[in-house]
Amino acid sequence: MARPVGEINASSMADIAFLLLIFFLVTTTMNVDTGLARMLPPMPDPTVKQEEQDVKQRNIFTVLVSKSDRLLVEDEMLDVSQLREKTKEFILNTEDKESLPEKEMVEIPYFGTVPVTKGVVSLRNDRGTSYKMYMYVQNELVAAYNELRNEAARAKFGKLYDDCSEEQQDAIKKLYPQRISEAEPKNVGGPR
Amino acid sequence: MSKFKRKGKGGLPAISTASLPDIVFMLLFFFMVSTTMRETTLFVSVKLPEATEVVKLEKKSLVSYIYIGPPTRTYSAMYGTEPRIQLNDSFKSLDDIRDFISSERDALSEENKNQLTTSLKVDENTRMGIVTDVKQELRKASALKINYSSRKKVDKM
Numbered sequence: 001m002a003r004p005v006g007e008i009n010a011s012s013m014a015d016i017a018f019l020l021l022i023f024f025l026v027t028t029t030m031n032v033d034t035g036l037a038r039m040l041p042p043m044p045d046p047t048v049k050q051e052e053q054d055v056k057q058r059n060i061f062t063v064l065v066s067k068s069d070r071l072l073v074e075d076e077m078l079d080v081s082q083l084r085e086k087t088k089e090f091i092l093n094t095e096d097k098e099s100l101p102e103k104e105m106v107e108i109p110y111f112g113t114v115p116v117t118k119g120v121v122s123l124r125n126d127r128g129t130s131y132k133m134y135m136y137v138q139n140e141l142v143a144a145y146n147e148l149r150n151e152a153a154r155a156k157f158g159k160l161y162d163d164c165s166e167e168q169q170d171a172i173k174k175l176y177p178q179r180i181s182e183a184e185p186k187n188v189g190g191p192r
Numbered sequence: 193m194s195k196f197k198r199k200g201k202g203g204l205p206a207i208s209t210a211s212l213p214d215i216v217f218m219l220l221f222f223f224m225v226s227t228t229m230r231e232t233t234l235f236v237s238v239k240l241p242e243a244t245e246v247v248k249l250e251k252k253s254l255v256s257y258i259y260i261g262p263p264t265r266t267y268s269a270m271y272g273t274e275p276r277i278q279l280n281d282s283f284k285s286l287d288d289i290r291d292f293i294s295s296e297r298d299a300l301s302e303e304n305k306n307q308l309t310t311s312l313k314v315d316e317n318t319r320m321g322i323v324t325d326v327k328q329e330l331r332k333a334s335a336l337k338i339n340y341s342s343r344k345k346v347d348k349m
Contacts, residue, residue: 014209017216024220028227033249033311035341043331125241127321129313134323135241142245184329 036138042110042182059101061090061121065137067128080136087144091176092116105107112173138180145178152176194288227242228252236278241316243346250340254307256296260287261315273308275318277326291331313341 063083064072071078073086093100101119108114121141125134147162149172153161157168164172193218199243238261249255259278263271267283276283297308310330314323 006324010213011209013213015319017213017220020219021216021223024223024227028223028229033252033255033339033341034246035311035339037247037309037337037339038241039328040331040336042334042336088256109225122235123326125320127319127324129320130243131318131320131323132316134320134339135316136244136322138340139243139245139342146245185253 004041033126036135036142038138038180056102058099059118059120061087061101061119063121063123063125063127063137063141065125067126069130069133071137078101078141080133084144084147087121087141090119091144091148093117093119098182106174108171108174110168111175112176116175116177120181122181124182141180142178145176148176149173150159232257232259232278234278235263235267235281235283236258236276236315237264238313238315239317239345240313240341243340243342244345246342246344249309249311249341251307251309254300254304254313255339256293257307257311257313258326259290259313260326261313261319262317275315275322277322288328289326289329289332293330293335297323297335306335308335309337309339310335311339311341 010104027103062072062074071080071083073083078086093103096103101117103117105113106116108116118189123141129148147160149161152172152175153168155160156172157164161169161172236259239261260275261278262268262273262275263283269284277286277289278284279288284292293308293310297305300308312323312326327338330336
């Protein structure tokens with residue numbers, strides 16, 4: 001009883017497909033979101049009394065960004081382009097200087113027992129700092145750490161940090177722990 | 193005198209368009225797979241700052257966005273030109289951030305609740321004051337994973 005079915009006209013198929021295509025082109029975006037990942041410090045518990053954290057002065061690398069986007073690093077005016085080198089110098093402390101941070105011996109897989117810096121980068125900004133400058137400084141600080149990690153990865157494993165396996169990356173992370181602390185904001189510029 | 197003889201009665205033979213739908217469908221599937229839906233209409237103009245050390249933002253479903261910037265021209269008459277905060281589809285104040293975060297967190301499944309990442313899309317000419325306030329609010333809401341959204345700059349070596 002099968003009757004031959006007449007051919008369906010498919011010439012409008014292209015139009016339909018085009019319509020769908022244009023709909024998707026308009027409603028979707030293709031950009032991949034990128035950015036600097038950061039962890040905020042948890043809010044201090046108001047019931048617990050805050051004890052001053054005992055961090056020695058030599059272990060802190062203070063970076064101040066002023067209202068007019070100028071940089072004060074360790075009580076010294078500095079251009080942003082020098083910040084990366086300065087940070088690396090602070091983290092490495094190759095000559096064990098008195099003014100630069102202490103080190104402690106830590107056992108790390110792949111590396112054995114090696115000295116690891118106790119330095120902390122402390123970043124403070126004014127309410128009037130522009131976001132562009134703030135990001136620039138953040139970027140330079142992260143870049144300093146990333147460069148050191150890359151150097152370590154290349155020396156030890158002969159490849160870039162990003163190409164290392166997870167355990168290798170963890171080991172390098174322990175070697176150069178990224179400690180960037182954003183200080184509690186101080187309200188200096190009056191009420192908001 | 194013509195050397196080349198015209199075939200037929202002139203005019204080109206019709207090109208078969210039978211494969212056109214297939215080609216277009218292929219394009220369509222490509223775009224459907226490689227793109228994501230636009231989620232919000234921006235009321236503030238955001239020009240992201242540049243950075244070299246950026247990381248990709250993984251798992252878009254776990255990300256909520258906070259936009260900060262001056263209102264676009266259509267809205268500047270109503271809201272002025274000072275940087276404002278936009279959450280979802282409207283202008284919001286600082287106090288709304290906590291509600292926003294908790295509602296975003298409720299939308300996630302149980303095991304992902306503490307994986308919530310907040311992406312701050314801030315215009316580069318914004319002053320840090322408002323950003324600091326937002327960060328404090330996020331800390332109070334204990335949404336600690338944040339991402340300063342920025343464009344990837346090609347490093348000049």
